[in-house]
Amino acid sequence: MKQQKPKTESALKVNQGIEQPPSVDEGAAQRFLNIKRKKLTADEYFDGIIRGDRTILSKAITLIESSLPEHQLMAKQIIEKCLPHSGKSIRIGISGVPGAGKSTFIEALGKFITSQHHQLAVLAIDPSSERSKGSILGDKTRMEELSNDKNAFIRPSPSAGSLGGVARKTRETTLLCEAAGFDVIFIETVGVGQSETAVHSMVDFFLLVQIAGAGDELQGIKRGIMEMADGIVINKADGSNIEKAKLAATEFRSALHLFPPTQSGWYPKVLTCSSLYKTHIDEVWKMIGDYFEHTQKNLFFDKRRSEQARYWMYETINNYLRDNFYQHEGVKNLIQQMESDVLNDRMSSFEAAGNLLDVYFKNK
Amino acid sequence: MKQQKPKTESALKVNQGIEQPPSVDEGAAQRFLNIKRKKLTADEYFDGIIRGDRTILSKAITLIESSLPEHQLMAKQIIEKCLPHSGKSIRIGISGVPGAGKSTFIEALGKFITSQHHQLAVLAIDPSSERSKGSILGDKTRMEELSNDKNAFIRPSPSAGSLGGVARKTRETTLLCEAAGFDVIFIETVGVGQSETAVHSMVDFFLLVQIAGAGDELQGIKRGIMEMADGIVINKADGSNIEKAKLAATEFRSALHLFPPTQSGWYPKVLTCSSLYKTHIDEVWKMIGDYFEHTQKNLFFDKRRSEQARYWMYETINNYLRDNFYQHEGVKNLIQQMESDVLNDRMSSFEAAGNLLDVYFKNK
Numbered sequence: 001m002k003q004q005k006p007k008t009e010s011a012l013k014v015n016q017g018i019e020q021p022p023s024v025d026e027g028a029a030q031r032f033l034n035i036k037r038k039k040l041t042a043d044e045y046f047d048g049i050i051r052g053d054r055t056i057l058s059k060a061i062t063l064i065e066s067s068l069p070e071h072q073l074m075a076k077q078i079i080e081k082c083l084p085h086s087g088k089s090i091r092i093g094i095s096g097v098p099g100a101g102k103s104t105f106i107e108a109l110g111k112f113i114t115s116q117h118h119q120l121a122v123l124a125i126d127p128s129s130e131r132s133k134g135s136i137l138g139d140k141t142r143m144e145e146l147s148n149d150k151n152a153f154i155r156p157s158p159s160a161g162s163l164g165g166v167a168r169k170t171r172e173t174t175l176l177c178e179a180a181g182f183d184v185i186f187i188e189t190v191g192v193g194q195s196e197t198a199v200h201s202m203v204d205f206f207l208l209v210q211i212a213g214a215g216d217e218l219q220g221i222k223r224g225i226m227e228m229a230d231g232i233v234i235n236k237a238d239g240s241n242i243e244k245a246k247l248a249a250t251e252f253r254s255a256l257h258l259f260p261p262t263q264s265g266w267y268p269k270v271l272t273c274s275s276l277y278k279t280h281i282d283e284v285w286k287m288i289g290d291y292f293e294h295t296q297k298n299l300f301f302d303k304r305r306s307e308q309a310r311y312w313m314y315e316t317i318n319n320y321l322r323d324n325f326y327q328h329e330g331v332k333n334l335i336q337q338m339e340s341d342v343l344n345d346r347m348s349s350f351e352a353a354g355n356l357l358d359v360y361f362k363n364k
Numbered sequence: 365m366k367q368q369k370p371k372t373e374s375a376l377k378v379n380q381g382i383e384q385p386p387s388v389d390e391g392a393a394q395r396f397l398n399i400k401r402k403k404l405t406a407d408e409y410f411d412g413i414i415r416g417d418r419t420i421l422s423k424a425i426t427l428i429e430s431s432l433p434e435h436q437l438m439a440k441q442i443i444e445k446c447l448p449h450s451g452k453s454i455r456i457g458i459s460g461v462p463g464a465g466k467s468t469f470i471e472a473l474g475k476f477i478t479s480q481h482h483q484l485a486v487l488a489i490d491p492s493s494e495r496s497k498g499s500i501l502g503d504k505t506r507m508e509e510l511s512n513d514k515n516a517f518i519r520p521s522p523s524a525g526s527l528g529g530v531a532r533k534t535r536e537t538t539l540l541c542e543a544a545g546f547d548v549i550f551i552e553t554v555g556v557g558q559s560e561t562a563v564h565s566m567v568d569f570f571l572l573v574q575i576a577g578a579g580d581e582l583q584g585i586k587r588g589i590m591e592m593a594d595g596i597v598i599n600k601a602d603g604s605n606i607e608k609a610k611l612a613a614t615e616f617r618s619a620l621h622l623f624p625p626t627q628s629g630w631y632p633k634v635l636t637c638s639s640l641y642k643t644h645i646d647e648v649w650k651m652i653g654d655y656f657e658h659t660q661k662n663l664f665f666d667k668r669r670s671e672q673a674r675y676w677m678y679e680t681i682n683n684y685l686r687d688n689f690y691q692h693e694g695v696k697n698l699i700q701q702m703e704s705d706v707l708n709d710r711m712s713s714f715e716a717a718g719n720l721l722d723v724y725f726k727n728k
Contacts, residue, residue, distance in 0.1 A: 079712050087709065167713055175712070226622070227591075254615075255622045309706045309713050316717035321685045324725075342673045345451060348443050348539065349673050350532055353680035361688075 007206055042077035049180045054153060057180050062273070064172050065158045079172055079249040082179035087305070089178045089235045091185045093199040095225065096209030101235045101275055105209050106186060109284055110143070113184050114151040121131060122146065124157035125170050125195050126186040147326070152180060164319040167198040171312060174202065200228045201311055204301060205291050207284075208232045210252070212244035226255070230262065231269050231287050238274035245272040264300040268292055278325040330359040376546050406441035413446060413544045418517060421544050428536050429522045443536055446476040446543035446582050451669070453542045455549045457563040459589065460573030462554070465599045465639055467506045469573050470550060472639040472649055474507070477548050480514035480649070485541040486510065488552040488557050489534050490523035519548060528625060528683040531562040538566065564592045565675055568665060569655050571648075572596045574616070576608035590616075591623055604636035609636040628664040630655055638707055 037347050040048070042057070045063075048056030063075040096102045106122060122143070146152045158169040176183055187203055189195045208229040214251050226232075232252050237245035252270045262268065269287050273280035295301040325331060337354055341347035365501065400706060404412070404420070409427075412420030427439040460466045477484050486507070510516045522533040538549050551557045551567055564570050572593040590596075596616050601609035616634045633651050637644035659665040689695060702720055705711035 021562045075714060080715065083709055083712055091592065135460070172712065172714065251618075251622060255619045306707050308707075310703060312713035313706050316680070316714050317689065317720060318686060319719070320721055321689055322682060325681065325685055338677065339391065339674060342677050343670050345447055345673075348447055348536065349676035350680050351440060351444065352677045356681060357684055 034288045037154065042074060042081060045074075045078045046081040046179075049078070049176055049356055052181045055181075057153070057176060058155075060176055061155060061173050064169050064176070075172070079175060082176050086175040086178040089174075089183045089185050090205065090288065091174060091187065093196075093201040093203035093206040094188050094191070094209060095196050095199065095206070096235075098212050100209045102188065102209050104275040105233065105235050105273075106188060107146045108273075108281050109277050110146045110152055111149065111282045112278075112285055114146075114149050117151075118144075118184045119153075119182045120149075120184045120186065121153045121155070121174075121180075121182040122186045122188065123170050123173055123177070123209045124154050125163075125166055125199050126157035126190055126260050153177065153180075158343060162319075163194055164315070166242055167195075167202070168312075168316065171202050196225050196228060201308055201315075204295070204304065205288055207288075210234050210248065211236050212241060212248040226252075228299060229268050230264075230266060230291055231271070232256075232282070233284055234270065234272040235275055237272035238277050238279065242272075248272075264291075264295050264304070266294055266300075267296055325360055328360050331356055334359055369538050406438060406445060406470075409438075409442045410445040410543075413442070413540055414449060416545045418708055419517075419541060420518070422519075424540055425519060425537050425689050426563045428533050428540070439536070446540050450539040450542040453538075453547045453549050454569065454652065455538060455551065455567040456652060457567035457570040458552050458573060459486075459551055459554070459560050459563065459570070464573045464575050466552065466573050468639040469508045469597065469599050469637075470552060471510045472642050472645050473638075474510045474516055474550065475513065476645045476649055478510075478513050478717075481515075482548045483515050483517075483546045484548045484550065485512075485517045485519070485538075485546040486552065487519050487534050487537055487541070488550075489527075489530055490521035516542075517541065526683075527558055527562055528679070531559075531566070532676075532680065535566050538546060560589050560592060565672055565679075568659070568668065569594045569652055571652075572638055574598050574612065575600050576605055590619070591618075593632050594626065594628075594630060594646070594655055595635070596620075597648055598634070598636040599639055601636035602641050602643065602660075606636075609641075612636075628655075628668070630658055630664075634640040689724055692724050695720055698723055 026281055040059070045060050049060060055285060058077070060078050060336060061072045063078065066072065066075070094102065094106060096105075109180070110120050110122060143154060147154050153171065158166050158173075174187070177185060185203075187199050187201045196206075206228050208226065208231070210232055232249075234245045234248050249270045249272050256268050256270065269289060271280065271283055272285055275281070292301070295304070326335075334356055337348070338352040342349050342352045368426065404423070409424050413424060424439070424442050427435045427442065430436065430439070458466065458470060460469075466514060474484050474486060499535055506579065507518060511518050522530050522537075534551060538551070541549060549567075551563050553563045560570075570592050572595070574596055576598055596613075598609045598612050599615070613634045613636050620632050620634065635644065636645055636652060637648055639645070656665070659668070690699075702711070702716040706713050706716045
């Protein structure tokens with residue numbers, strides 16, 4: 001993250017924490033000065049976030065994303081403070097295959113939402129961002145209008161390793177953004193892989209952006225994703241493409257018709273829009289509003305939130321247990337052999353699992 | 365399981381294992397005599413199974429299903445012996461909502477298959493069977509013709525507890541049945557819940573039995589299940605229902621059209637049939653044969669089998685790790701509090717998870 005000049009200097013000047021005298025090492029001295037210049041207490045972070053200070057919010061998110069133990073500890077304290085002030089937003093997951101015009105759509109819908117006097121935070125989950133260096137939202141110029149909008153806050157996907165880690169960071173970032181007063185949160189994700197499931201588990205409304213064409217374009221939807229959608233938008237419904245988009249919408253509607261209603265009792269809607277010409281964007285926002293009203297009324301909204309909070313607690317535990325097991329030296333030494341025995345029918349899957357578990361539990 | 369008179373007495377008479385003198389306790393003496401009468405060595409079990417002895421096969425399956433450590437140990441030895449002789453079958457998962465006529469369909473298709481000189485084993489996964497006492501396949505009279513067919517072997521769902529346990533037992537039973545010469549295996553499951561995923565992970569072909577009617581009847585399909593299907597059969601296509609069944613087939617075909625092809629490169633087929641009048645049953649079997657040929661040719665068949673073997677190794681490990689954690693005393697004492705803190709926004713999901721992990725790893 002680039003360093004930006006703090007907008008609110010005053011908050012940065014008080015209570016710098018306990019200072020230690022710098023050593024004679026020049027690098028250490030420089031690091032000390034850096035720390036001195038930036039170090040805030042958890043309370044100062046909290047105050048800044050609650051006040052809506054974007055710079056402090058950004059710094060706090062950087063702590064969440066950091067792998068340094070001291071940063072993690074500080075992040076934890078900040079999150080606990082913000083927690084009672086979080087939750088008051090509509091969280092919207094947005095997914096779609098590359099080429100569906102997701103960025104343009106987010107910009108169009110985002111601008112519409114801020115014009116309605118909402119505060120919008122745009123986050124992302126893209127576990128591939130580090131590897132491919134092609135992070136979604138990494139390039140803010142993709143959303144030029146929105147990134148210059150004082151009612152919008154764009155934050156690229158955290159770029160650290162596993163999906164579990166990235167998802168945790170984005171979920172915690174959501175809490176801070178809510179405490180900072182953002183009442184609409186977008187969580188963007190790529191239209192492939194398991195990241196949809198992670199996003200689906202942390203949003204209130206899951207929106208799938210599609211384009212017309214029952215052929216190759218649809219091939220990119222991962223199996224199962226369509227069934228997560230609370231709404232589908234056929235984008236690029238403009239010019240000569242309008243009829244095709246309408247046809248696609250009809251096809252999606254009849255496909256969705258074959259599925260049972262979602263747990264919410266809400267029937268997923270299929271709309272068409274043009275992000276380029278900004279037509280029918282208001283209808284997308286209306287659909288989300290209708291959903292919100294519907295699920296507030298039948299209490300599903302709170303139920304889903306509670307289930308998600310519980311889900312992430314268990315998911316975090318299960319991930320940790322797995323990581324701890326598969327990083328165990330004895331397990332690492334044996335696992336190749338076991339896999340090979342299983343794949344060559346020399347050992348049953350269950351016996352191989354038993355051998356690995358023996359190694360782990362006998363030699364922790 | 366009811367005790368049946370062994371068909372092959374000789375195998376039961378040799379090598380009874382090392383006998384211990386009975387104690388004076390009469391119950392113990394009786395138990396000893398029972399053990400004496402039935403106890404086989406692993407080699408005897410193996411020989412019996414390979415010879416196709418149904419009684420010995422049934423007894424071995426009972427060992428798989430038993431929770432006694434000595435039975436589990438014996439079962440493990442038998443499975444390891446059978447493993448090199450297993451795998452030579454087509455494994456077919458069959459799912460469908462109650463009312464779709466699944467039993468009648470299994471009977472019709474099963475009879476057709478045995479008439480083609482195949483040996484058919486019909487197994488089931490129904491984790492609810494113990495609770496509800498309404499085990500699928502519990503009542504063999506549901507499939508009267510098939511249960512009197514000397515080329516068919518019907519075994520009800522194991523009735524022990526968790527889905528993971530039931531699934532493991534059914535998968536191990538599959539291996540024994542294959543070693544006993546059964547070259548077609550049906551694994552039936554109910555059309556609700558997670559059991560479909562388990563069955564899908566242990567079969568070569570997943571068949572969904574449906575009935576006509578785009579309305580209420582379809583509401584029972586669990587989201588995501590349709591996408592697992594390699595084939596869909598609209599059952600009860602007879603009498604005045606034929607046209608409705610054909611219409612339903614068309615609807616399913618266009619819905620499936622919206623999904624990308626499965627990994628196998630196979631496009632799921634939708635057929636109609638009448639299990640009652642045994643019409644078009646041959647086409648269902650032909651479809652399965654076509655799939656088999658297709659996936660043998662493009663090597664997907666073996667790939668799927670290998671992936672499944674690997675999957676069950678990891679699934680077993682992950683299940684065990686979870687069980688071990690959640691049955692830990694310290695975790696059990698704390699988990700209610702943590703859940704409640706998370707649900708009431710007093711603590712983040714991640715902090716709560718961290719607290720529980722601390723308790724577990726500090727006090728194992």
